[in-house]
Amino acid sequence: MFNEYNPINKIMFQVIDNQGKVIDSKLMPNISDERALKAYKDMLFARTADLQIVNYQRQGRIYTYPPNYGQEAISGATATIIEEKDWLVPAFREMGAMLAKGVSLKELFLLFMGYEEGNAFKNANKVLPISVPIASQLLHATGIGYEIKYNKKNELVYAFVGDGGTSEGDFHEAVNFAGVWKVPVIFIIQNNQYGISTPTRIQTASESLAIKAIAYGVKGIQVDGNDYFAMLRALEEAKKVCERGEGPILIEAVTYRKGAHTTSDDPTKYRTKEEEEAWDKKDPLRRLSQYLKDKDLWSDDQEEKIVEQYKKEVDRQFIEAENFPEYKPEDIFKYMYAEMPQELKDQEHSLMEFYRWKNEKVSQTSKK
Amino acid sequence: MKIMNLVGAINDALDIKLNEDKNVIVFGQDVGVEGGVFRVTENLQKKYGKERVFDSPLAESGIVGTAIGMSVAGLRPVVEMQFSGFVYPAMNQIISHASRMRNRSRGKLETPMVIRMPYGGGINALEHHSESMEALFGHIPGLKVIAPSTPHDAKGMLISAIESNDTILYMEPKRIYRAIKQEVKEGKYTIELGKANVVSPGKDITVVTFGAMVREVQKAMVMAKELGISVELIDLRSIYPIDRETIRNSIKKTGRILTVTEGPKSFGLGAEISQIAIEEAFLYLEAPPARVSGYDIIVPLPKGEHHYMQDAYKILYEIERNVKY
Numbered sequence: 001m002f003n004e005y006n007p008i009n010k011i012m013f014q015v016i017d018n019q020g021k022v023i024d025s026k027l028m029p030n031i032s033d034e035r036a037l038k039a040y041k042d043m044l045f046a047r048t049a050d051l052q053i054v055n056y057q058r059q060g061r062i063y064t065y066p067p068n069y070g071q072e073a074i075s076g077a078t079a080t081i082i083e084e085k086d087w088l089v090p091a092f093r094e095m096g097a098m099l100a101k102g103v104s105l106k107e108l109f110l111l112f113m114g115y116e117e118g119n120a121f122k123n124a125n126k127v128l129p130i131s132v133p134i135a136s137q138l139l140h141a142t143g144i145g146y147e148i149k150y151n152k153k154n155e156l157v158y159a160f161v162g163d164g165g166t167s168e169g170d171f172h173e174a175v176n177f178a179g180v181w182k183v184p185v186i187f188i189i190q191n192n193q194y195g196i197s198t199p200t201r202i203q204t205a206s207e208s209l210a211i212k213a214i215a216y217g218v219k220g221i222q223v224d225g226n227d228y229f230a231m232l233r234a235l236e237e238a239k240k241v242c243e244r245g246e247g248p249i250l251i252e253a254v255t256y257r258k259g260a261h262t263t264s265d266d267p268t269k270y271r272t273k274e275e276e277e278a279w280d281k282k283d284p285l286r287r288l289s290q291y292l293k294d295k296d297l298w299s300d301d302q303e304e305k306i307v308e309q310y311k312k313e314v315d316r317q318f319i320e321a322e323n324f325p326e327y328k329p330e331d332i333f334k335y336m337y338a339e340m341p342q343e344l345k346d347q348e349h350s351l352m353e354f355y356r357w358k359n360e361k362v363s364q365t366s367k368k
Numbered sequence: 369m370k371i372m373n374l375v376g377a378i379n380d381a382l383d384i385k386l387n388e389d390k391n392v393i394v395f396g397q398d399v400g401v402e403g404g405v406f407r408v409t410e411n412l413q414k415k416y417g418k419e420r421v422f423d424s425p426l427a428e429s430g431i432v433g434t435a436i437g438m439s440v441a442g443l444r445p446v447v448e449m450q451f452s453g454f455v456y457p458a459m460n461q462i463i464s465h466a467s468r469m470r471n472r473s474r475g476k477l478e479t480p481m482v483i484r485m486p487y488g489g490g491i492n493a494l495e496h497h498s499e500s501m502e503a504l505f506g507h508i509p510g511l512k513v514i515a516p517s518t519p520h521d522a523k524g525m526l527i528s529a530i531e532s533n534d535t536i537l538y539m540e541p542k543r544i545y546r547a548i549k550q551e552v553k554e555g556k557y558t559i560e561l562g563k564a565n566v567v568s569p570g571k572d573i574t575v576v577t578f579g580a581m582v583r584e585v586q587k588a589m590v591m592a593k594e595l596g597i598s599v600e601l602i603d604l605r606s607i608y609p610i611d612r613e614t615i616r617n618s619i620k621k622t623g624r625i626l627t628v629t630e631g632p633k634s635f636g637l638g639a640e641i642s643q644i645a646i647e648e649a650f651l652y653l654e655a656p657p658a659r660v661s662g663y664d665i666i667v668p669l670p671k672g673e674h675h676y677m678q679d680a681y682k683i684l685y686e687i688e689r690n691v692k693y
Contacts, residue, residue, distance in 0.1 A: 063492050063670055114492065114670030132496045133454060134426055167425035169457060195426045197402035203425045270401045327672040336665050347633065347663045351675065358681050 001237045002219040002249075007210035012222045012254060015229035018281050020290030022229075029233035035080065037297050039228060040288050041306065043076040046096040047285060048310040049105055050259075053112070056318060057263040065112045068095045070226075070258030073284035074190055075100075077231035078158055081239065087126045087148075089141040089159040091134075093190060093257075097158065101127045105314065109321035116335075117324070134195075135165035138174035138187065145183030145248065156242055157185040158235075164195020166212065167203045175250060179216040184242035186235065187250045190225065192257035193279075197270035210252035218250050225253030226284040229291075256282070329355065369551040374544060377519035377552050378408050378484075381526035382446065384556050386416045392530060393438060394421045396431055396448030396484075405450055406486060406545055432458035432483060436465050439479040439535075446530060449485035452539065453496035458483075466535040467510030480533045482526070486542035487515075488580050488630055490677055492670040499667055500630035502578075503637050505537050506608040513607040514561060515539035517582035519552050521605060524559030532561060539607075541580035548583065564611035566618070570600035572691055574618040575683070576641055577628040578604040585628055587680035592687050599687065607637060615641060616648045623654035624690050628683055633661040655693035658686050 005013050015027045022028060031039075050069050056062045068075065075096030082088060088101050095108065102124030111118025111130065119129035131137035141159030148155045165171055166189060178185050189209050193200055206212055213220025219241060223234045231253060238249040256279035260267050267276075292298035333340065333348045340348075372380065385392045394409060394416075400423040403410030413421040424431050428449055435445035449455045455462075462483070469479045489498035505513045512534050516522035522540070529536040567582065568589070575585050582603050589599045600618050604610065619625050625645045627638035638659030645657045660678045668676050 064494055111669075112494075114672070116669055116672070132494055133456070136457075164426035167427045167430065169427065169429055195397070196405065197398045198423045198426065202423050264405070269403075327668070327675070329675045332665055332668045332672050332675050333663065343634065344664060347665075351663070354682060354685050357685055361681070361684075 005221045007208055007220045007222055012224055013230050013234055014224040014227050016227050016287055016291055020287045029229055029236050033297055039076050039080050040292055042079055043072040043285055045310050046072050048307055049314045052314045062112050063114055064262045064264050066092050066262045067259035068093050071190055071192055071255045072096055073228040073231055074225045074253045076228055077235055080232055081235045082158055085155045087144050087157040089128045089137050091160045092130045094160050106317040106321045109318050135161050135168035135171040139170055141185050142174045142178040145185040146181055149183050159185055160188050163191040163200045163203055166209050175216045178248040179218040185248040186238045189252045191252050192255050194257055196261045213250035218248055220250040222252045225255035226282045228288045370554055371549055372519045372552040373546045373549045374519050374522045375408050377523040378526055381523045385530045391444045393443050393445045395424050397426055397450050399448050428454055428458040429461055432461040435481045436479050439481040440477045444480050446482040451497050452485040452487035453499045455485055463508055467508050478533050479535045482529045482536045482538050484538045486540045488541050488543050489667050490543045502607045503631050511535055511537055513537045515579040517579050517603050519550050523552055524557050528558040528561050543580040562606045562609045564614040565603045565605055567601040567603050570598040572598045573624040574600045574622045575626045576602045581628045584680055585683055588683035591684050597691055612644050615644055619645055619649040620652045623652055626658045626686050626690055628660045628678055631662055632664045634664050636661050655690045658690045660686050
């Protein structure tokens with residue numbers, strides 16, 4: 001597959017068309033109808049949650065949030081293939097993959113409500129926290145890959161970055177190191193066409209992002225990131241390559257950020273309605289649901305009902321997050337070092353002294 | 369005169385210099401079409417074209433490094449780091465080249481450029497969007513570090529920075545980007561770099577601060593006044609070099625000094641200023657120099673940030689303690 005779809009050939013790997021019709025059945029991944037249906041439901045859940053969060057943000061119940069809207073198939077396919085033993089190294093638009101690893105929606109809410117606990121992932125192992133400094137996490141993925149190889153483990157790393165991130169030095173260093181070390185890392189570029197307002201053509205003069213793999217001596221492929229089956233098949237093949245010790249792999253997943261960069265962003269400043277409408281025709285959920293409907297596995301009725309259920313579940317977890325205990329002053333100090341230095345203990349003490357003084361002061365003022 | 373906030377004043381300064389000097393080039397992430405995530409560079413691309421105001425690839429080191437090349441070749445780039453928390457990939461270029469080129473070439477080459485970056489907390493942001501690392505930059509020999517606290521200063525200081533033949537790190541207090549409006553002179557004016565501003569004279573204690581904290585100190589001063597304490601407020605404007613003379617003269621008058629900074633406590637700007645007080649006004653001091661700063665921790669996410677921040681009460685607390693000492 002990686003020979004045929006060598007990025008130099010300039011062909012994007014696709015399995016279903018915009019109407020959900022299979023282009024060539026030989027290209028289909030190894031997946032049962034049941035699993036495909038589950039994947040669709042998970043993607044639908046992620047989308048429902050995502051749209052709800054934007055609403056919560058508008059209501060002032062959550063701070064800045066970067067939506068996944070339109071990119072669900074990439075995380076959806078990763079969710080299908082990633083295992084307990086594998087590592088997930090996210091950027092910040094991989095909700096579906098994170099949920100599949102056992103991160104809870106409530107934790108994601110906590111993070112965007114402003115609690116570090118949202119990055120603690122109580123029930124998920126081998127997931128790195130969301131990485132805000134663009135592309136910096138990819139080097140960590142390569143390092144984890146080294147550990148896997150060093151200890152001869154049968155594990156994989158799924159590492160994410162956006163199109164903008166491919167301009168950072170860390171991206172190049174990470175893929176280069178991984179290529180030299182031949183580590184089992186699957187780098188997935190979510191090319192959603194924009195780094196905030198900046199279109200991909202301003203990020204690079206390369207024909208594609210996948211083609212960058214060639215310079216590092218790494219196998220690469222450009223995939224229709226809005227095609228769930230194409231993403232899954234590409235990941236399956238990438239996994240086989242890594243298991244043979246021939247990794248890493250670089251996948252460019254071509255998609256579109258249907259929402260804003262974050263809730264602070266206004267895309268009307270830099271893109272047209274026509275462009276948004278053209279991409280809407282390639283919507284990943286619609287394509288997969290059409291495929292399932294054609295096989296009588298899904299209906300609009302079912303969808304309507306389940307979305308209502310999902311909305312309730314999202315609300316339930318959101319309200320749980322809203323009722324999270326108040327942020328204690330000691331919590332800003334206690335995770336800084338394995339053992340707290342005296343200097344920090346003294347600083348914590350001075351904060352407490354200040355609070356005692358302030359409480360007195362405020363109560364005096366209110367008595368006046 | 370025209371009513372402006374900080375965003376408008378910075379935009380005006382860029383506009384004036386772009387108009388006046390064809391060597392001025394403005395670039396960075398999202399500064400062109402979008403006009404910057406905070407709209408600081410709004411409309412400048414429309415007005416001056418894509419060769420002079422443009423979006424760069426997403427790479428801080430690339431932005432600063434190419435600006436160094438432009439500046440040694442004769443241009444005057446003004447680049448933007450989208451948030452100061454993302455400047456670190458560019459630190460190599462700043463420390464290893466921008467701040468060294470003149471000395472290294474014995475004055476033959478210079479890097480007249482401005483690195484603009486919004487800094488500071490109190491805006492309920494995600495991780496890496498709230499830092500105030502002025503001490504880190506002040507510690508780099510060869511770099512000048514400045515930060516305005518008002519629209520008037522923002523405009524005049526940026527024009528001076530662009531005209532300077534040094535590399536200037538221009539820290540923008542994003543928390544007050546739109547919070548402070550005042551009448552700003554139209555057209556070009558400059559403010560001498562390296563000079564602090566005595567914002568309001570007082571007699572009991574000197575409070576030295578900069579950027580967004582000026583406003584917090586002013587709030588504390590209202591409460592201090594009720595307690596009969598008169599504060600002399602100094603806005604540093606320039607973090608490096610520090611205006612030692614203004615600080616020294618003020619301490620000689622008040623006998624007390626408090627610094628208010630947002631960065632972590634240890635090795636911070638407060639310590640540097642306290643040392644100036646000790647070295648240059650020791651015999652005038654009636655109390656040990658005091659500081660309000662951050663703690664030696666990562667700025668907490670929004671729900672915990674108030675524990676970290678330097679609000680009017682924290683400032684008043686230290687003022688009171690120092691005066692009662």
